[in-house]
Amino acid sequence: MILNLIYRSLRQHALSTLVTAGSIALAAGLLLTVWVVKTQSQSVFAATNSGFDAVLGARGSKLQLVLNAIFHLEASPGNLAAADYEGIRRHPAIKTAIPIAVGDNYEGWRIVGTLPALFAVEYRPGRNYAVAPGGKLFAEGTREAVVGAYAAKQLGWKAGDTFQPYHGLAFDPKAQHEETYTITAILEPTGTPVDRVIWIPLAGVQTMGGHDARAANDVSAVLIQLRAPTAGLMLDMMINKQGNKMTFAYPIGAIVADLFNKISWVDQVLTLLAWVVAAVASASVLVSIYNSMSARQRDIAILRALGARRRTVFGAVVGEAAVIGLLGAVAGFAVFAAFAAVVAGIIQAQTGVVLEPLKWNPIFWWGPATFVGLCALGGLVPAIKAYRVPVAETIAPVS
Known part of the structure; x- marks a missing residue:
């Protein structure tokens, strides 16, 4: 009833x-x-780290370093000399060290220079980078590019297209470089910040026309995989607490979680x-x-x-x-x-x-x-x- x-x-x-x-x-x-x-x-x-445990960069904020190197949102706090990169790469506690260089864009989409080895890293456990059919990774020393899935979709790009970068992280139509890059591959979607980035060889950013020749061998940051979690604590003590030249951002997840807090x-x-x-x-x-x-x-x-x-x-x-x-x-x-x-x-x-x-x-x-x-x-x-x-x-x- x-x-x-x-x-x-x-x-x-x-x-x-x-x-x-x-x-x-x-x-x-x-x-x-x-x-x-x-x-x-x-x-x-907090779980987004592109497959890396830590980021090494110039002295500054850990959060800024992570936002710049992992999320591609912030400007770089400064550059690392080639000797600093080589020093950390050869450290026995380091499993993988991938350098990146920033400083250019295409109509606001960030261009990041790196090594092809970056795409061999699992961006998530059991998940590897893959390129769309018909594409191939760029080769070092070439004017080639690999484009993230989301950026390529928004720009309407496909393998074989060409573009000319612009200087700086903010788009300025008057700051276009003379170099022309050819897209060799579009990455399959990853659901990470990698999808928004245009990737080119490391030397491409370092030696781009109009860049400071004195910084030709410098890098913006180094993405690091550790051999053991305890190594992170050791490097944090050695670089952050005992040194005053560089910043070691570790662990990435905790730094991002602190931002949300x-x-x-x-x-x-x-x-x-x-x-x-x-x-x-x-x-x-x-x-x-x-x-x-x-x-x-x-x-x-x-x-x-x-x-x-x-x-x-x-x-x-x-x-x-x-x-x-x-x-x-x-x-x-x-x-x-x-x-x-x-x-x-x-x-x-x-x-x-x-x-x-x-x-x-x-x-x-x-x-x-x-x-x-x-x-x-x-x-x-x-x-x-x-x-x-x-x-x-x-x-x-x-x-």
């Missing part, structure tokens, strides 16, 4: 039901988006706003049903006269509020999918990191359950009013 009462009431007040459920859907979508993007960003960014207040503010919107939306259920109680009193009284118990009427009103909350929470997934797709697209465009917002997250069950609970709670006030409807007085004709 309760389910039948709920269905009839929802159908009778269809417009207010749709409007109220719509507001809950927006609130649920916002909460899901904020929560999923927050948790996924923290885990994905520093800006955690932003997540807290967004989450608080989402909960406030959720509370307001849930309160709208209370207002919607409560305002309709005057029109419903006679119907409730008739039901009571026909044998319906007070608790049945009470349960029907609370159930109606819960169903509205459930409808809104379910529709909230559609809102979430739209919001999350836009946010994930922006993050990929700016960083190259790919989020998977539809991947299972615990909020997918406790979020809707919370909304249903809040709406049911909001339905208690009108339910109490319905419980107290006087049968005789309400049914009695008005003279």
Whole structure:
């Protein structure tokens, strides 16, 4: 009987039901988006290291060094001399040392010089770089380039196309170099910052026309794989605490996680706003049903006269509020999918990191359950009013 009462009431007040459920859907979508993007960003960014354990660079901020060498977002804090690179490359604790050089772009897309050996490194455990069919890696000493999947897609490039770099990390149409590079391959998508980069031979950046000839052998940073985790602590002590010339950023994941800890207040503010919107939306259920109680009193009284118990009427009103909350929470997934797709697209465009917002997250069950609970709670006030409807007085004709 309760389910039948709920269905009839929802159908009778269809417009207010749709409007109220719509507001809950927006609130649920916002909460899901904020929560999923927050948790996924923290885990994905902290796990993004392009397959390396540490970064060595000029003296400066560890975070700046990681953002520059791994995420390709920051400027280099300075250059390392060739002797410094050779010294770390030959260190017995180092398994792999890949130098990179930055300082050029193509219409805002960063150009990074490196060695072909970079593409032999697993960017994730068990995941190797691969080029699209028909392509090949560039050779050292050539004017060739390998382009990340996302950059190539946005630029409309394919193997065989040519381009001329521009000086600096910011695009300036007046700063175009004379050198012309030929694209030999497009990398398969990796879901990492590598996808946004145009890769050329290391010497290409070092000796590009217009660059300081005195820095022809310098590198911007060195990407490092260690032979053992303990080596990282040893090098951190030797380079960061005992030296004053270079910076050893290790471990990469902890440095990125520290960044998220520093800006955690932003997540807290967004989450608080989402909960406030959720509370307001849930309160709208209370207002919607409560305002309709005057029109419903006679119907409730008739039901009571026909044998319906007070608790049945009470349960029907609370159930109606819960169903509205459930409808809104379910529709909230559609809102979430739209919001999350836009946010994930922006993050990929700016960083190259790919989020998977539809991947299972615990909020997918406790979020809707919370909304249903809040709406049911909001339905208690009108339910109490319905419980107290006087049968005789309400049914009695008005003279």
